[in-house]
Amino acid sequence: MATPHTEPFDAVEVIRAKRDRATLTDAQVDWVVDAYTRGVVAEEQMSALAMAILLNGMTRAEVSRWTNAMIASGERMDFSGLSRPTADKHSTGGVGDKITLPLAPLVAVFGVAVPQLSGRGLGHTGGTLDKLESVPGWRAALTNDEMMAQLDDVGAVICAAGAGLAPADKKLYALRDVTGTVEAVPLIASSIMSKKIAEGTGALVLDVKVGSxxxxxxxxxxxxxxRTMVDLGTDAGVRTVALLTDMQVPLGRTAGNALEVRESLEVLSGAGPADVVDLTVALAVEMLAGAGRPTPDAEVRAALADGRAMDVWRRMIVAQDGDPDAPLPVAAHRHDVVAQGSGVLGTLDAYAVGVAAWRLGAGRSRRDEPVQAGAGVEVHVRPGEPVTAGQPLLTLHTDTPERFDRARAVLDGAWSLADDTGTVAARPLLIDRIG
Structure with a gap:
């Protein structure tokens, strides 16, 4: 008769330790993450532990160990065989944040490979894969071999992360979502960094958004x-820096899948909104420096203006079966939201614009819900710009016009008018740099 497996710890003692503000030992952390992944630690027990972590925090050593345990739950990728160094970017998500699309091919221009494993949108923040799937034929799912071959040949890949990377995180992420523990900084940091470290990149730039x-x-x-994420990357031997960037106002002038691809193509053509260009260039400069290929800002901008980044984009899309020349989807219905008065736009609430785009069909409320490629919000006026009564401030796009009322409802009160430009405080796009 087989001897039953004896676990080295009991979930309740680990929960009590964190409840009572004790520091978990390395062995406790390794066990609880592994046991939860195996199903030995029950969902309600991990819920209690997550809440204790939210309330009482973790030391740097604890978060580092927790992250390593999440990485150990799955596979690790290895890019050491590539002919060029690697650098990656992660954004904590925002409204109109299409930066990955022009950024990956731009960095590849300078001989640095960009393995960008991306996700789908949930709620008011968009997902990079949803945006790219509005390009006819483009596919998100690649095998590891396909990914490696594309990185060696094209230098950039944007694709879905395989299920084998940090499976403990996938399980814990879903639990945090329904137990009010999403905001626990140690768990956010370990969730992001476990996947990024397992992905095997040599340098990582974090875009941490701040604002509504x-x-x-x-x-x-x-x-x-x-700071927590930079520490985790540094402890794992990944050259990591973070930029804190403003998300009080939508990034660029579009929020929605095909709308954002169209705007990204403008940036890759040497045009596009100044804030999108500036942030793309700032992140590219950091990625190139982290990968050991420091490049001046002006040289990076030149690669957008002269078409080199666009050339890489086209090759990247073709490599994933997309047609870079095919027309992008356009929503069947539009509705303009017009200004009721004249003056200068004082504020425009990014969260309201993001929720409106979501309600129009650009986002999803369940992971398996389809999105509309053409749905979203076009921003015609940004804070500090003049407004005339009756002028369109926003254009709403959707295939299902019955969605307009709910989108308009969330935009009620989402902007304000000022008398003149002197009363509108300019907000810096780049707030701080850490690392």
């Missing part, structure tokens, strides 16, 4: 998250 349209509304919390 961001996951982190508060600068102090965003700074804590950025």
């Amino acid at each position: 349209g961001a996951f982190m509304k508060d600068l102090d919390m965003a700074t804590e998250l950025a």
